Amino acid sequence: MSKLTLEALRKLREAKRNEMARRESDGTAGTILIGMGTCGIAAGARETFDAFVEALAAHPGLKHVAVRQTGCMGLCYAEPTVEIAMPGMPTVLYGRVKAEGVPQIVEEHLLKGRLVSERVLDKPAVDLMKPRKS
Amino acid sequence: MHATLCEHLLDLVQNAVEAGASFVQVEVVETEAGDVEVTVSDNGRGMTPEEARRALDPFASDGRKHPARRVGLGLPFFRQMVEQAGGEFDLRSELGVGTSVFGRYRGDHPDAPPMGEWSDFVVQALVLGEGLEMALIREWRGRRVVIRRSELAEALQGLGDAEALALARRYVGEQEREILGKG
Ligand SMILES: Nc1ncnc2c1ncn2[C@@H]1O[C@H](COP(=O)(O)OP(=O)(O)O)[C@@H](O)[C@H]1O
Ligand SMILES: [Mg+2]
Numbered sequence: 001m002s003k004l005t006l007e008a009l010r011k012l013r014e015a016k017r018n019e020m021a022r023r024e025s026d027g028t029a030g031t032i033l034i035g036m037g038t039c040g041i042a043a044g045a046r047e048t049f050d051a052f053v054e055a056l057a058a059h060p061g062l063k064h065v066a067v068r069q070t071g072c073m074g075l076c077y078a079e080p081t082v083e084i085a086m087p088g089m090p091t092v093l094y095g096r097v098k099a100e101g102v103p104q105i106v107e108e109h110l111l112k113g114r115l116v117s118e119r120v121l122d123k124p125a126v127d128l129m130k131p132r133k134s
Numbered sequence: 135m136h137a138t139l140c141e142h143l144l145d146l147v148q149n150a151v152e153a154g155a156s157f158v159q160v161e162v163v164e165t166e167a168g169d170v171e172v173t174v175s176d177n178g179r180g181m182t183p184e185e186a187r188r189a190l191d192p193f194a195s196d197g198r199k200h201p202a203r204r205v206g207l208g209l210p211f212f213r214q215m216v217e218q219a220g221g222e223f224d225l226r227s228e229l230g231v232g233t234s235v236f237g238r239y240r241g242d243h244p245d246a247p248p249m250g251e252w253s254d255f256v257v258q259a260l261v262l263g264e265g266l267e268m269a270l271i272r273e274w275r276g277r278r279v280v281i282r283r284s285e286l287a288e289a290l291q292g293l294g295d296a297e298a299l300a301l302a303r304r305y306v307g308e309q310e311r312e313i314l315g316k317g
Contacts, residue, residue, distance in 0.1 A: 003308060003312075004301075004304055004305050004308050006285060006286070006289040006305075007289075009286075009289040009290055009301055009302075009305055010289045010290075012301060013289070013290050013291050013297075013298070013301070014291075029295065036144065036148070036258065037148070038145055038207040038208050038211070039207075041136065041141050041144060041145060042136065042141075046140075046141065046144065046251075046254060046255075046258060049254075049257075049258055050251075050254050050257075050303075052296070053257065053296050053299045053300050053303065054300060055296075056295075056296030056297075057296040057297045057299070057300030057301075058300075062296065063295065063296050063297035063300075064295040064296070064297065065295060065296050066294045066295050066296075067261065067295070067296050067299055068261050068294075069258060069261055069262060071148050071152060
């Protein structure tokens, strides 16, 4: 039985090294940031994280997208929360993204470049970013 | 609240990273005798005795991380889990030196949590602290596997992207199966 050693991992990645270094350093591949504070974890953020990793890794055009996690985003009521920054699109914060919801976001947002409106919590709109005068 | 040990572990690693640690070690030892011993230690900013006492109060958080929720949950949850499983909990922390969280319970206690997915935990911990070193150690009946963040990051040319993380997860899963005798 062939075992996956560190050496084998190195070989698997070597071929892609240059291409990757380029994409990662200029951030063109995009980033998925998952809120994994206590509340996020309790709401299933670990499964959400895993679902993104597997879905993206399996897709030739998306496997170099970065997947990261952060602590509590302060939106405990809407966990798991996921912030998506894809090149050429506004950075969007989605809420209540369970593992089951990941395929739709990958398909729509990452592949077709369309927002999944019903899950959007926040996106940077000019009128929302400015402090309101009242 | 947390269903598995791995969920607690991730919480504790996050605390360590948030405390500014440059080294975090997680060790889970399942002994021949059926005890589970968990230690999460870091060289982060540490706590004063008063802060350590408050940290165990579920209605206290330092008020910085999540201003909208002033209750901290990670440490009290872990302690509660350990004590419900009839075990012992210990928190040692020294300001400017670091923190060590310890729990020991019987793996066959009816209220002991299942392990959860170790490989998922490892991958999720690895992406937390970029640039910091982690040793994630799993021991089962004397057989031990140590995952070092720096080693994996070097072999995979970085741990940033989905492909690297999926490979890391497979690797950790295989290492785990081997010590559990399922390889
Ligand atoms: N490893 C650690 N090093 C230093 N301080 C810690 C550590 N773990 C916990 N603390 C302190 O204890 C508090 C409570 O932790 P926790 O129960 O996990 O809640 P939270 O992380 O949500 O604030 C933290 O806000 C922090 O001030
Ligand atoms: Mg915490």
